Each structure stands twice: as structure tokens, then as C-alpha cells.
Amino acid sequence: MLLKTETYKQQSSIAQYCRDGKEVAILNAKPERLPHYRRLVFNVVKDALETTYPISHKYIDSEVWKEIVFNFFSEHKCKDPQVWRMPFEFYEFCKTKNYDEKYDLPFLNNLLYFEWVEVELYMMEDISLPQFLYSDNWLQKRIAVNPEHKIIKLEYPVHMEKPFDTVNKKGDYFLLLYREKETGRIQFTNLSILFTFLLENIVSAEKTLEEIFNDILYIFGINHLEMLQNESFKFLNDLKTRGFVLGVYKK
């Protein structure tokens, strides 16, 4: 490296000061102006987090939120050069630090994750649709779906209720989030555990619908194939109307 250790140290000092705000001595600097750097840098991070996590920011006590954001930026080294992706690191940081327990916010990890997935899906690179056909015969075919989606599991229903109202509702909540091809908007829908299993198998595109039904009968101990098929077709047709189910794979 052509940079001398002393020069590096000076750069490192001002960078660290911008991250944690702790007083620092920098050669030939105007100390009264250093806080402007701290403010400018911190505001970028703060704004990006508030934009990605509007619900968390709105409902979590402002002092707690401020402290969490401060801890994140001072302790964590942001790795992603694209600032819009940085909030994912914030989510991971909060999870690692067990802030849900520390600040008595049991829903915190779920809420951050849900808000992040919405942003990630909204911004993610386009994925080409698979080659599919419209068909009335779904049973012996593999069902093709919009690949721009995510199936997630939450413990608190933060996607349906205000965060603090979910505290006593711990359970298993499955949902499908997908990006509408035409508008780019993110839609989500609640899933039962059975339909989660069905969708995950459809998405993997390894089995025909009939094979998946057989698996469901066995795994869930269901005896009524006809009822399963009727309910599943109703569910899949609804997803077709909403543009998530496309048709059947060509091959």
C-alpha cells in the first residue's frame, strides 16, 4: 500500500468518529466542524433505515429506535455499497444482538424481516417467467408460478396487526409475498400450513400436482382426496386470478 500508516490512521479516525461520535483528535482539523460530518453521515443511515422500516420506526419508542440505530452504525461495519441494501444488515444485527429480548420487543425480528422482504422483493432484479401454457388440466402437470416471490414464516402476525397488538399472539403464520409483473407492486396473502406445503412443492417444480396431493394425503394424514383437490383448486385459481399462478410448464 502506498498510503503511510499515519495517513491511514487519520482517515480511520474521522471515519470512526462519523460512526460513533466519540471525540477524536485529527491533525490540522477544525474540531468545531467535525460534527457536521457525523450528522451528514448518520442522517444517510438513519433515513435509509426509516424508509425501509416505516412500521418499526413508527411504533417502536423513538428513544429505543434511536439507540438501536446508533448501536448498529457504531458497532457494525456496513458491507454493502448499495445503501438500499444496507437495512438488511440492520435486521441481521438486531437479530444477532437479541434486541427483541433486550428491549422487550418480541415481534422485532419478525417485523424487520417482513418489512425488509417487501423492499427486497420490490427492488430485486427481474426474473424471467418460465415457459408455460394455459391448461385446464393441472393435475398431471407441474404448475408454473411467478418466480418473483418469497414464502416466509412469522411467529407474530406483524403483517396484519399493529406490532404491539401481536405480542400475545405467538404462533405459526405463513405468507406468500410476490411482485406483480405489470405494476411492480408487492402483494401478500396468508397461507395455511397445508397450502404452504403445497406452494413450496409447486415452486420447486419437481412434482406434478397429483404427486404433491399424494404427498399431502400421506404427510397430513388426510383421507378426503376430493375435498383436498377442490380446496386446492379454489386456492390456486384465486392465485391465478391474481397473476401468481401462471399455468403449467411447457415441458
Next chain:
Amino acid sequence: MSKNKMNIKTGIGFRKDFAEEFLTGSVLKPGFVELAPENWMKIGGYWKKKLNQLAKMYPITSHGLSLSVGSPETLDMEFLKNVKQFLKEYNIEIYSEHLSFSKCDNAHLYDLLPIPFREDAVKHVAERIKQVQDFLGRRIAIENVSYYTPVAAEMDEATFVSNVIEEADCNLLLDVNNVYVNSFNHNYDAKSFIEKLPLNRVAYIHMAGHTKVAPDLIIDTHGEAIIDPVYELFEWTLDKVKPVPVLLERDFNIPELAEMQFELNNLEAIMTRKWETENKSIVVSK
């Protein structure tokens, strides 16, 4: 895009804040638009569609934020690869970056910090710019940044900027507003500063507004209209540089689009007067 056409054109920094109105309306009609690759590469969905729409309507230049040519650590080649792909995908001729650092100790800061004006930093930064240029297979433009305090400086700013640009053999993005801001904040003469720069390397000019936050301090906010002294400095500068594209930066406190068009018209009028009507021979100091 045609270079000759670009040279007398004024552009606007493209912001999501006014994207819809801009793309569907006819109030703001720049000659080109500039965007930060970091905010637009590796994306899809709604904003990718808007980007594609934009690219069909205007030539694009790009002005990076995260390359961090002044960082002590090694360059992020994965990031640079994505930038290269982005420049290719949108046929972008001008790629510029800041003479600053936004990453240190492997932590991104997402804003621009001043590099120590020192000889070793000149060598280090110039070497990194050369690496970038080698990898991209093109000359890039490096911008003189605004700064609020020197950091461990051992030479003056003009010497530092000039030495980096010359040693890296890159172009200069001359930000006239930044010169004004720095001359105010550090109490030097803006014109003398500009005269010391390698003006033969100016490939692009930035203009912007700023905010005075204390009697002795201006912050380069890009949040206000350009003020008259900056227009005057711009006009004076045009006598000394060859015709290049000029960009209006407006990142915050976005006004009505008509106000930005008014500013573009002002800039274009000065450019036309200086570079076409007067048809002066350009005096280049270096």
C-alpha cells in the same frame, strides 16, 4: 450519444422524487440525465422499468458514490464489475466519482469524507484510479469535492487535486459550486484555485446550490437554487475550459420542475454565450 451534442448540453440529476412527473411531463427537458449507478444497478421491478423508460428518452451519465477512490483498503472489484456492466447496459459514456472516501476499515459510510492532502495519499489514490480505469477500459472523471475541515493536510487542496488528476491520468469533473463552497469555508480565492487546476482535463462540470449554516460555514446540500456568485464563477470558468456537458444537481428540497428548467436555461444561456456566440479561444492554464 454524440459527444458534440453532449458538449453544449445541460443535464439534471435524476431523482426518484420527481421521476414520474419528469418522465410523463414536458416541463423539464434536459439534454441528458445523470444518476448514481449504486442506486440503479442490480435492480428490477418498477424502478427498472422507469430506468429503461428514461434511457429511451435521454442520454445518461453516471456519477458514483460508493467506489471510494480515497479508501485505504483495496478496491471492491465485485462492485466495479457491476458498475462496468451497468455502464455497458445503458451505453453510458461518462462515469465520474468523487475525490474523497466513503469507506474505511471495510465499513461503508455512504457519504463523502475528505482525504488527507498528502503526497502518499496522492500516490495511493492515483494508483487506485488507474486500476479503475484499467478495469473499465476507459478514462473516468474525478470530482473536486466540498469539504468542511482539512484532515492532516500537508499541501493545499489545489495541489492535491491537480497532482491526483495528473498522476492518475484521468479527467476532471469540475464542480464549480464545490469550489465556491470550499473557498468560502477555507477562506481562499475561488478563481485562483480554479486557475491552478489542470483545466485541459475538464470533461464535465457540476453546478448546484448550497446552504449556509453558520456565518463561516456553507454545507454543500444540493438543496437550494444556484446563487449568483456561483453563476458568476461558472461564467468566468467557461472562458478557461473547452465545451463540456454541464449538470445541475438538485438532491433535496426539490422545487417545481419549472424552477429546475429555469436554472438549466440560465446555465445553457451562459454556455451558449461563452462557447458559441463569443467563440473565444480557450485559455487553458495547464
